[in-house]
Amino acid sequence: MSAKKFSVSFLFPGITLVLVVWGLSIQMMGVPPLGKFLNPFFGPQQNQRVVANPLAGTAMPGLLVTWDDREVPHVFGETDEALYYGQGFVTASQRMWQMDFLSYVAAGRLSEVLGEAYLDFDRYQRRQGILMAAETSLAFIEEHPETKAMLDAYTAGVNAHRDGLSYAEYPVEYKLLEYAPEPWTNLKSVLVMKYMAAQLSGYEEDLSASHLLATLGEDNFRTLYPNYRLTEEGQEPMLATFPRGMAFPEYLDYRFLEEDAVVNPSQYNPRLGSNSWAVSGAKTQSGNAILASDPHLNLTLPAIWLEIQLHGPDHNVYGVSIPGAPAVVIGFNSDLAWGVTNGATDVRDWYKLTLKEDLSAYEVDGEWVSVDKRVETFRVRHAETFTDTVYLTQYGPIVSDAQFTAVPEFQHMALRWGLHTPSNEYRALYGLNRAQNYDQFKASIQHFKSPVQNFTYADTEGHIALHHQGLVYQRGVGEGTFVLDGAESAELPQELPQDQLPFQLDPVQGFVANANNNPFTVSDSTYVGGYWSELRAATLRQNLSGLEASTVTDMQALQLDNTNAFAVRALPFLLSQLETSTGEAYAALKDWDGRYNASSQAAVYFDAWWDLIQYYAWDELFRLPHFFRTPDDVVQLTLMQQQPNHPLFDRLETEEVETAQEVIRKAWEVLLSETLPDSWGAENSVRFSHFTELEALGRSGFNPQGHPDALNALSENWGPTWRMVVEMTDEPQGVGLVAGGTTGNPVSPQYDQALEDWQAGRYFPLQRYPDAQAAQDAASAVWTSENP
Numbered sequence: 068m069s070a071k072k073f074s075v076s077f078l079f080p081g082i083t084l085v086l087v088v089w090g091l092s093i094q095m096m097g098v099p100p101l102g103k104f105l106n107p108f109f110g111p112q113q114n115q116r117v118v119a120n121p122l123a124g125t126a127m128p129g130l131l132v133t134w135d136d137r138e139v140p141h142v143f144g145e146t147d148e149a150l151y152y153g154q155g156f157v158t159a160s161q162r163m164w165q166m167d168f169l170s171y172v173a174a175g176r177l178s179e180v181l182g183e184a185y186l187d188f189d190r191y192q193r194r195q196g197i198l199m200a201a202e203t204s205l206a207f208i209e210e211h212p213e214t215k216a217m218l219d220a221y222t223a224g225v226n227a228h229r230d231g232l233s234y235a236e237y238p239v240e241y242k243l244l245e246y247a248p249e250p251w252t253n254l255k256s257v258l259v260m261k262y263m264a265a266q267l268s269g270y271e272e273d274l275s276a277s278h279l280l281a282t283l284g285e286d287n288f289r290t291l292y293p294n295y296r297l298t299e300e301g302q303e304p305m306l307a308t309f310p311r312g313m314a315f316p317e318y319l320d321y322r323f324l325e326e327d328a329v330v331n332p333s334q335y336n337p338r339l340g341s342n343s344w345a346v347s348g349a350k351t352q353s354g355n356a357i358l359a360s361d362p363h364l365n366l367t368l369p370a371i372w373l374e375i376q377l378h379g380p381d382h383n384v385y386g387v388s389i390p391g392a393p394a395v396v397i398g399f400n401s402d403l404a405w406g407v408t409n410g411a412t413d414v415r416d417w418y419k420l421t422l423k424e425d426l427s428a429y430e431v432d433g434e435w436v437s438v439d440k441r442v443e444t445f446r447v448r449h450a451e452t453f454t455d456t457v458y459l460t461q462y463g464p465i466v467s468d469a470q471f472t473a474v475p476e477f478q479h480m481a482l483r484w485g486l487h488t489p490s491n492e493y494r495a496l497y498g499l500n501r502a503q504n505y506d507q508f509k510a511s512i513q514h515f516k517s518p519v520q521n522f523t524y525a526d527t528e529g530h531i532a533l534h535h536q537g538l539v540y541q542r543g544v545g546e547g548t549f550v551l552d553g554a555e556s557a558e559l560p561q562e563l564p565q566d567q568l569p570f571q572l573d574p575v576q577g578f579v580a581n582a583n584n585n586p587f588t589v590s591d592s593t594y595v596g597g598y599w600s601e602l603r604a605a606t607l608r609q610n611l612s613g614l615e616a617s618t619v620t621d622m623q624a625l626q627l628d629n630t631n632a633f634a635v636r637a638l639p640f641l642l643s644q645l646e647t648s649t650g651e652a653y654a655a656l657k658d659w660d661g662r663y664n665a666s667s668q669a670a671v672y673f674d675a676w677w678d679l680i681q682y683y684a685w686d687e688l689f690r691l692p693h694f695f696r697t698p699d700d701v702v703q704l705t706l707m708q709q710q711p712n713h714p715l716f717d718r719l720e721t722e723e724v725e726t727a728q729e730v731i732r733k734a735w736e737v738l739l740s741e742t743l744p745d746s747w748g749a750e751n752s753v754r755f756s757h758f759t760e761l762e763a764l765g766r767s768g769f770n771p772q773g774h775p776d777a778l779n780a781l782s783e784n785w786g787p788t789w790r791m792v793v794e795m796t797d798e799p800q801g802v803g804l805v806a807g808g809t810t811g812n813p814v815s816p817q818y819d820q821a822l823e824d825w826q827a828g829r830y831f832p833l834q835r836y837p838d839a840q841a842a843q844d845a846a847s848a849v850w851t852s853e854n855p
Contacts (some may be wrong), residue, residue: 071555072443073247074665080652087301089582091162092173093836100554104560108689108691109441110634112257114778117670119848120463120849120850120851121127121156121160121228121231121850121853122153122156122851123232123850123851124852125156125227125852126852127148127149127152127153127224127227127786127852128145128149128289128852129144129145129149129397130142130144130145130149130150130152130153130851130852131143131153131842131843131849131850131851132153132156132157132333132837132850132851133451133836133839133842133843133845133846133847133848133850134846134847134848134849134850135834135842135845135847135848136845136847137374137596137808137809137820137821137831138653138808138809138820138847139374139375139809139815139834140157140373140375140376140809140836141363141376141377141378141836141842141846142154142157142375142376142377142378143378143838143839143842144377144378144379144380145380145568145691146308146379146380147213147216147217147220147379147380148216148220149220149312150220150377150378150379150380151216151217151220151221151224151229151393151394152220152221152223152224153224154221154224154375154388154393154394155220155221155222155223155224155225155226155227155228155251155393155749156224156225156227156228157228157375157850158224158225158230158373158388158390158391159224159225159251159613159813160228160293160732161390161809161810161812162211162369162390162775162810162811163228163229163238163248163389163811164238164239164241164248164374164389164811165369165390165391165758165811166225166247166255166259166390167249167251167255167388167391168240168758169258169259169391170255170259170262170391172192172262173192173197173198173201173258173259173262173265174192174193174198174201174321175188175189175190175191175192175193175197175198175256175443175445176189176445176446176603177189177448177450178445178446178447178448178450178453179204179246179445179446180244180246180448181244181448181449182447182448182449182516183447183449183450185783186445186453187473189445190443190445190455190471190473191466191471191473191474192315193443193455193457194455194457194464194465194466194467194471195265195464195466195482195484196457196463196464196482196484196486196487197258197261197262197265197486198258198451199441199464199487200484200486200488200489200663201257201258201259201261202254203487203489204257204261204489204490204491205253205254206489207255207489207490208253208257208493208494209253209489209549211494213494213497214493214494214497215253215340216692217393217394217497218253218257218393218493218495219253220254220393221256221393221688222251222252222253222255222256225251226250226251227248228605229251230416231516232248234247234419234772237568238263238811238812239764239812239813239814240759240764242808243759243761252325254638255391255852256391256392256393256493258342258485259389259391259392260389260392260492260493260668261486263389263518264271264337264486264518264538265335265486266336266364266365266546267409267518267520268412268414268415268467268484268486268517268518268519269333269484269597270335270336270337270598271331271333271413271415271416271417272333272414272548272694272695272835273415273417273547273548273550274330274417274476274547274550274600275330275693275695276288276292276549276695277319277324277549277550278324278330278691278693278697279292279688279691279693279694280315280319280549281320281321281324282691282693283401285315287715288315289783290706290713290715291698291706291715292699292702293702294545294596295382295461295601295699295702295841297529297584297602297604297605297701312383315545316545316549316551316552317547318552318555319550320562323419323552324550325478326837329476329692329693330476330692330693330695331474331476331567332392332604332695333425335822336365336785337411337598340800341360341361341362341364341407341408341409341582341583342359342360342361342363342406342408342580342581342582342603342607342609342780343358343359343361343402343406343407343523343581343582343625344358344359344362344406344523344560344578344579344580344581344607345357345358345359345406345523345524345525345532345533345578345579345580346529346531346577346578346611346614346617346622347529347531347573347577347578348529350577350578350614350615350616350617350668351354351616351617351618352531352617352618353794353796354614355527355529355533355794355796356525356526356527356529356530356794356795357525357617357618357622357792357793357794357795357797357829358399358404358406358523358524358525358531358792358795359406359625359626359791359792359793360365360405360407360408360523360789360791361626361785361787361789361791362397362407362408362788362789362791363408363588363780363785363786363787363788364785364788365756365784365785365788366753366754366755366756366784366785366786366788366806367755367756367757367758368721368755368756368757368764368811368813368818368819369390369757369807369808369809369810369811369818370805370806370807370808370821371788371806371807372387372388372389372396372789372805372807373387373388373390373809374386374789374803374805374809374833375387375388375395376834376835376836376842377394377395377409377500378518378591378836378838378839378842381501382400382401382500382501382833383400383401383835384399384400384500384501384832385396385398385399385400385801385834385835386398386399386791386833387791387805390811391491391504392496393496394493394497394499394500395494395496395499395500396496397789397791398500398791398840399793399799399801399833400500400501400502400799401503401527401798401799402502402503402504402526402527402799403502403505403508403524403525403526403527403795403799404520404524404525404526404793404795404799404801405499405508405522405523405524405525406520406521406523406791407520407522408520408521408523408541408581408582408583409519409521409536409583409584410518410519410520410521410536410537410539410586410597411516411519411583411598411599411600412519412535412537412539412595412596412597413480413487413540413547413548413595413596413597413598414484414486414518414519414539414540415483415484415485415584416462416482416483416484416515416535416540416547416551416560417477417481417482417483417550417551417818418460418462418463418480418481418482418483418550418551418552418553419478419479419480419550419551419553419554420460420465420479420480420481420553420554421553421554421752422465422479423435423738426458426465426468427437429460429553429554430554431553431555431556432555432556432766434567436461438458438459438460438462438465438624439458439460439465440456440458440459440692441456441457441459442454442455442456442457443455443456443457452792455470455471455665456470460481460553461554461559462481462482462483462559463482463484463487464480464482464483465479465480466480466481466482467479467480470533470655471748473567473746474639477528477532479555480550481553483559485516485517485518485519485537485538485540486517486518486570488516488517488538488562489540489708490514490515491514491516491519492514492515492516494511494514495511495512495513495514495515496511496515497511498511498512498514499509499511499512504526504528505526505530505532505572508522508524508526509532509534512534512536513536513565515536515537516537517535517537517538518536518537519535519537519539520537521533521534521535521536521540521581521583521586522534522536522574523581524579526795527795527796527797527799529795530572530573531572531573531574531578531579532570532571532572532573532579532662533570533571533579533580533586534568534569534570535568535569535570535581535587536568538562539562539563539565539568539595540560540561540562540563540595541560541561541562541563541564542560542595542596545596546560546596546665547560547596548556548596558721562847563595567777569586569587569588576611576612578608578611578612578614579726580602580604580607580608580611581604582603582606582607582778583599583600583603583604584599584600584601585597585601585602586603586605586717600776601701602632602636602700602701603776603777603778603780605632606628606632606778607625607778609647610625610628610778611625619792619794619800619802623790623792623802623828625778625830626778626779626787626792627772627773627778627779628776628778628779629662629663629664629772629778630660630661630662630663630778631661631662631663631670631673631774631776631777632661632776632777632779633700633701633704633776634659634661634670634673634677634776635660635661636704637677637700637704638656638659638661638673638699640707640708641657641676641680641731642657644727644728644731644732644855645731645732645735650739652672652738652739653670655668655669656669656672659673663747663751663772663773663777664747664772665746665747665748665770665771665772666746666747666748667746667747668745668746669745670745670747671743671744671745671746671747671749671750672738674747674750674774674805675738675743676734676735676738677700679730679733679734679737679738680730680734680736681697681703682734683718683725683734684703684707684715684716684727684730685697685715685729685731686718686720687715687719687721687850700776706727707727707730707731710727711726711727711728712726712727713727714731716730718730718733738784743832746775747772748770748772749770751770751771751772751783752767752768752769752770752776752783753767753769753770753771753772753781753782753783754766754767754769755767755769755805755806755807755819755822757785757813764813764824764835766819769822769826770826771786771825773786779828782788786806787803787806787807787825788805788806788807789803789806790803790804790830790831791803791833793833798837799835800832800833801832801833801835802830802831802832802833803830803831804824804829804831804840805821806821806822806825807819807821807822807825808820808821831852
């Protein structure tokens, strides 16, 4: 790995810096005073100091924290208050800046820290309704006494750590950006959860799809962007469109849409997802159920997760938490284990409005309906305070108007988003951490509404289950795929009843699995839109179907499987379309097994070839200002096989009329003329970025195996952030690894301690100690208050 650790030693080469430090200790032209940062008495050198027992003197009896040999914290609380106070204190000690910064991002407050350049971003966040949603959810959460008490204790723990810090001990980022940590609040913990909900449910294609439909016409749009899923026949995944097809709104034409609108790419990533599955004892060597979970999210430093054990008066749970949020999100306790994947369900709808010029009312069925108003205030660094009026409708907030033109494509449109609905995900996590059986698990997850998730389950009794869970809209066929007409009254989509959400319990095939695929089967009467990944899930199901006498090691191998099932399916057909069967590239691909191993040159050839095929196949789409994505790979391959003479394969820049075969051959010709890396490892460079985007605080130069369409799904900036496999023995045993270290301190050796192990696909035992004494006996450090 070519990555270099950020070390403070290079910042202090000699005593000659003293005068420079003094000269740079004032702020000039909005640039943070670097001198304070370089000062050895206040700067990052002070962040190397280790306090033996930071809990000493805190007024919280019954609290003990131990640290194991991988620097994982184990929190023991004799009461729930002590437990969550301890989790808050520990999390702040490791990730204070990260969790604080995420709350600023979600609330639309970056301009307070980074200045006027971020004001448009902040206004967009507020106009999407994220802060408003957090405030209404907090009120709902605090109506439940247990979740209010949990948040109160966590907040108190965070603030106890914060209040004990001097400037010299502030995390490095506060010094770089020249601001101080403010008191933590329960609202901040809700904002962190809303940030995650936005990341996982914020993607939608309504406006782009509307323009493409108007441009391509119904037949071409239906051909290129069908509502489909994969079914298996033998070992061959087959594309099957839903028999109900797609309904196209009559109003959708260029009288309704702005004809030349440029649709900007979404700020959200539709590829973020996960794998999670459970197998019953009938498929394992030991006869115990096994659960595996590996969420694929943005690769960041500090790591997105904090690995932790929480041992309270009535439960003992191990897994990963989100910095800023109490409880364990993915993990296992004494009786059961659970994992999650993103539901990928479409929960964002746009309504085009007819508004009065002063935005005081909008038209519905010829009648004017008054808007509500919400005034948002922004404290802007080195500038005057700014206020913004957000107009609210029955559908949701109006995101863009004459006063805010940063996203002009959404001018006079209202956003309805599932995360706006008040919800209490903390009640779900509180119950999950303590659940002792399937019924308690099921009752707990019903409180998890946003983002929509797929929960996998396994327990020590041998039961396995899978639930699609969250606020899912009950729609008419095709509803929500395109921009909706807000001027015509229609009943707003309601939440699908809990008993109509898909689930499986102890299925006859002996496994449950989800990899962000559509959980609704072809025969279901309910229409639900989404942005699903079908082929990876089909690969997972095929692998699990063939398992016998499997072990934890087999599950690890599945998580690390680098096979791109699409390449395996497509390659024989693509090669058959060529005129030649010779040459280095052809020979490499002919015998290739589809594995994206670091040493594979065939993987480089295939990836580049398919990119070129897409470029030449969809040249007319790439020219459109509202183009959003190429057709799904399986859809394109099926079209090439079944309709090779389709007019869309004709290239606009030539006089000849091309077929699919000629597109494939042209792409091959260009491929052979290019200079390509000699291995996938050289091509596949992965970076762990810091939120500041400062290179010294991130890590690069990683060249792992894997591919976005493999089970080991990763790209240049996202991938498996937590790998976990748990065998449900009498006392469940787990192995796993977080992509990153425990601490968020860039000058600590533990900041990136696990990245080499992550790249190598290593796993470590997850030490869920039965009691505090066992944890102390194995501890590398122990924290306790003076009044335990």
